[in-house]
Amino acid sequence: MKVINTIKELKNERLNLGSRVGFVPTMGNLHAGHLRLLENSLRLCDHHIVSIFVNPTQFGEGEDFESYPRTLEADLEKIKSICPEAIIFTPTTKEVYGDEVVNYFKAPAIADMLEGNLRPGHFDGVLTIVHKLFEIVMPDHAFFGKKDYQQLKLISEHAKNYFPALEIHPVEIEREVSGLAMSSRNGYLTQEQKDEAITLYRTLSFIEKKLITEKDLRGSLEYIQQTLENDERFNYLSIRKQSDLTPPLDMSSPLVILGNFQLGQTRLLDNIEVSI
Numbered sequence: 001m002k003v004i005n006t007i008k009e010l011k012n013e014r015l016n017l018g019s020r021v022g023f024v025p026t027m028g029n030l031h032a033g034h035l036r037l038l039e040n041s042l043r044l045c046d047h048h049i050v051s052i053f054v055n056p057t058q059f060g061e062g063e064d065f066e067s068y069p070r071t072l073e074a075d076l077e078k079i080k081s082i083c084p085e086a087i088i089f090t091p092t093t094k095e096v097y098g099d100e101v102v103n104y105f106k107a108p109a110i111a112d113m114l115e116g117n118l119r120p121g122h123f124d125g126v127l128t129i130v131h132k133l134f135e136i137v138m139p140d141h142a143f144f145g146k147k148d149y150q151q152l153k154l155i156s157e158h159a160k161n162y163f164p165a166l167e168i169h170p171v172e173i174e175r176e177v178s179g180l181a182m183s184s185r186n187g188y189l190t191q192e193q194k195d196e197a198i199t200l201y202r203t204l205s206f207i208e209k210k211l212i213t214e215k216d217l218r219g220s221l222e223y224i225q226q227t228l229e230n231d232e233r234f235n236y237l238s239i240r241k242q243s244d245l246t247p248p249l250d251m252s253s254p255l256v257i258l259g260n261f262q263l264g265q266t267r268l269l270d271n272i273e274v275s276i
């Protein structure tokens with residue numbers, strides 16, 4: 001396994017790889033969800049590059065950039081256990097941004113709702129770093145988890161516009177036995193909060209059943225309204241069209257139920273896709 005810190009070295013290494021290069025961008029603190037992304041790369045690609053970089057420009061003021069868990073040694077062990085031939089890219093902030101740690105992409109309007117409404121500017125940061133990483137790594141395939149559904153949509157659109165030869169692969173959410181979606185931020189939760197966190201998945205699953213069995217969009221929207229009024233832990237809970245994340249008028253197109261649930265300082269995301 002090669003660990004590379006500089007852009008120059010990574011680009012040199014990349015020149016020797018040819019095609020079918022798979023890329024898994026991460027911020028480290030890897031869990032089974034990240035390893036699933038890498039397994040997908042292993043299935044499809046001949047070479048595998050994983051980036052580990054906690055990107056400052058996607059964190060807002062008062063968010064957890066400073067305290068975000070940095071667990072490089074453990075991360076490398078996990079990668080090695082399933083992909084000893086992987087190339088790991090772990091640049092410093094200076095290496096990536098030089099002296100100007102700023103965003104140079106303004107995310108499109110789809111970024112303003114849901115997560116973007118809670119975290120203004122967050123997706124400008126995500127698109128900026130993903131664009132930079134795609135330019136450096138020049139992957140043929142890149143793998144992103146569906147847990148960050150809005151992020152995945154934005155990155156897919158961005159890649160279509162700027163990297164048309166690159167194929168973006170959405171990967172299913174990895175869940176704990178309880179149903180809780182795996183996330184690096186789950187590590188912030190106490191056991192009591194983890195038990196509480198299951199409410200998010202249960203609520204999404206309840207709405208999914210309602211949509212599938214009763215085909216009742218209106219009733220589901222009323223249920224969501226009541227939940228939001230009665231449970232302030234939900235930052236949002238919403239049914240959207242999978243295609244563009246706008247609110248649906250009917251159930252004729254594939255839908256996705258998205259939620260953001262707050263426990264203490266920790267915000268948890270989850271979603272369930274529904275096709276009827």
Ligand code: PAF
Nearest residue numbers: 025026027055126129148
């Ligand atoms: O999903 C993440 O871990 C990050 O947003 C990403 C895509 C690696 C960009 O920093």
